[in-house]
Every structure is written in structure tokens, then in C-alpha cells.
Amino acid sequence: MIRPLASLAVAALLAANASLAQQPPATALPASPSVTVTGAANTKVQNDSMMAMVRAEAEQTTPGAAAADVNARMAKALAAAKAAPPGVEAKSAGYSTWQQWEKGKPGKWRVSQTLSLTGADFPALAALLTKLQDEDGLLVSSIAFSLAPETRRRAEDALTKEAIRAWQQRAATASEALGFAAWRPGRVSVSTGDYAPQPRFDMMARAGAAPASAPPVAVEGGTTELTVTVSGDALLDKPSGR
Numbered sequence: 170m171i172r173p174l175a176s177l178a179v180a181a182l183l184a185a186n187a188s189l190a191q192q193p194p195a196t197a198l199p200a201s202p203s204v205t206v207t208g209a210a211n212t213k214v215q216n217d218s219m220m221a222m223v224r225a226e227a228e229q230t231t232p233g234a235a236a237a238d239v240n241a242r243m244a245k246a247l248a249a250a251k252a253a254p255p256g257v258e259a260k261s262a263g264y265s266t267w268q269q270w271e272k273g274k275p276g277k278w279r280v281s282q283t284l285s286l287t288g289a290d291f292p293a294l295a296a297l298l299t300k301l302q303d304e305d306g307l308l309v310s311s312i313a314f315s316l317a318p319e320t321r322r323r324a325e326d327a328l329t330k331e332a333i334r335a336w337q338q339r340a341a342t343a344s345e346a347l348g349f350a351a352w353r354p355g356r357v358s359v360s361t362g363d364y365a366p367q368p369r370f371d372m373m374a375r376a377g378a379a380p381a382s383a384p385p386v387a388v389e390g391g392t393t394e395l396t397v398t399v400s401g402d403a404l405l406d407k408p409s410g411r
Contacts, residue, residue: 204343207400208336210328216314216390223307224283235280253297257288298386314390328397340403349405357401365393
């Protein structure tokens with residue numbers, strides 16, 4: 170008696186599965202139509218921060234002699250930086266020692282130390298660089314200009330509002346062109362970017378040592394171009410029926 174009951178149960182289960190398989194799948198609700206649009210705003214802002222990298226180098230027969238030479242010149246450079254007008258900040262940026270060998274000649278030791286100078290007073294910083302080159306024999310490795318953090322924040326905040334308005338205008342235009350009477354924002358992202366051409370002095374300074382009497386350092390801060398881009402989906406509602 171057990172076997173016939175088991176057979177009936179299996180048959181009923183198979184029939185139920187077959188019935189379910191024949192039923193059409195549930196229809197998913199259609200997603201709200203959307204269009205992806207982009208809006209952007211950009212402006213040029215006058216750079217208000219300058220950073221210069223200077224270095225002291227020495228070559229001697231012993232590492233101690235080379236280090237003493239570099240340390241003495243860097244101490245003078247730090248003192249001159251502290252005596253500069255307020256707003257000039259000096260910070261040690263690197264120190265290295267290595268030995269050089271030339272075939273048939275005794276080895277020599279080289280020591281190099283780098284100093285970072287930053288500030289918003291460009292003429293004062295340029296005058297300090299001239300002094301460090303002319304009087305202390307330091308070499309200028311690079312000069313770069315940028316925006317102070319607060320200056321950048323204010324400019325990007327204003328650009329963000331402008332870019333959002335541009336994005337909204339494009340969303341409205343796309344919605345109307347596609348035959349929808351209304352739209353609403355979906356997922357939207359905001360990104361920022363910048364471009365600041367740097368002076369060629371950077372590469373020229375790296376090419377060789379400064380002359381015995383360095384000419385005054387002339388600087389021009391230039392500008393940084395800021396861009397804010399808004400990109401995202403506009404969800405389309407209420408077809409116009411055209």
C-alpha cells in the first residue's frame with residue numbers, strides 16, 4: 170500500500186510543477202524613462218600661492234666635510250627665511266648623501282639638502298630667492314604657483330552653482346525635445362578639475378647650476394583654470410502626448 174501512495178504523491182508534484190511552468194512570467198514594471206545630461210562651468214582665477222624649492226649642494230673628499238658645507242649654507246638660508254616678511258614659510262624637504270667614483274681618481278662625497286619656501290607675497294619671496302642664490306650659493310630647483318585652499322573653495326562653490334544651473338537647463342531642454350512635459354533629478358554627480366600652466370623656469374633650473382652672480386628672480390603667478398562638471402540622469406515624467 171505504501172508504494173502506490175508514494176507514486177501518487179510524485180505524480181501530483183510533477184503535475185503542479187508543469188502547471189507552474191506553463192504560467193507566463195510576471196511582467197516587471199517599466200522603469201521611469203531618463204536621459205543623461207552634462208553641464209559645466211569654468212573660470213580663470215589668479216594664483217595667490219607660490220612655492221619654490223631650493224637646494225644646497227657640496228662635493229668633498231669626506232662625507233663630513235661635504236655635510237658641514239651644506240649645513241652651514243642651509244643654516245644661513247633658514248635664518249634669511251625667518252627674517253623675510255611675514256607669510257613666507259620655510260620647511261626642510263630632503264637631505265641626501267652619496268659617493269661618486271671616477272676611474273683613476275679618488276672617490277668624492279656629495280651632500281644635498283632641499284628647502285621648501287612658500288608664501289603669498291610674490292615679490293618678497295622672489296627677493297629671498299635672489300639673495301639665497303647670490304649670497305649663499307643655493308640653487309633653485311623649481312618654482313610653482315597655485316591657489317590657496319580658501320581661494321579655491323570659494324571659486325569652486327560659485328562654479329558648482331553655475332554648473333548645476335547649466336545642467337538643469339540641459340535637462341529641461343532634453344525633456345521637452347523628447348516629448349515630456351516635466352522631469353526630476355535622478356542620480357547626479359559633481360566633479361572638479363583644474364589646469365595651471367607652470368613657468369619654464371622649473372626645467373631650466375634643473376638643467377644646471379646657477380651662475381656665480383645670479384640675476385634677480387622675476388616671477389609672474391599666472392592663473393589657474395577651474396572647471397566644475399555636473400553629470401547625471403533626468404527622470405522624465407508626464408508625456409506631452411505629441
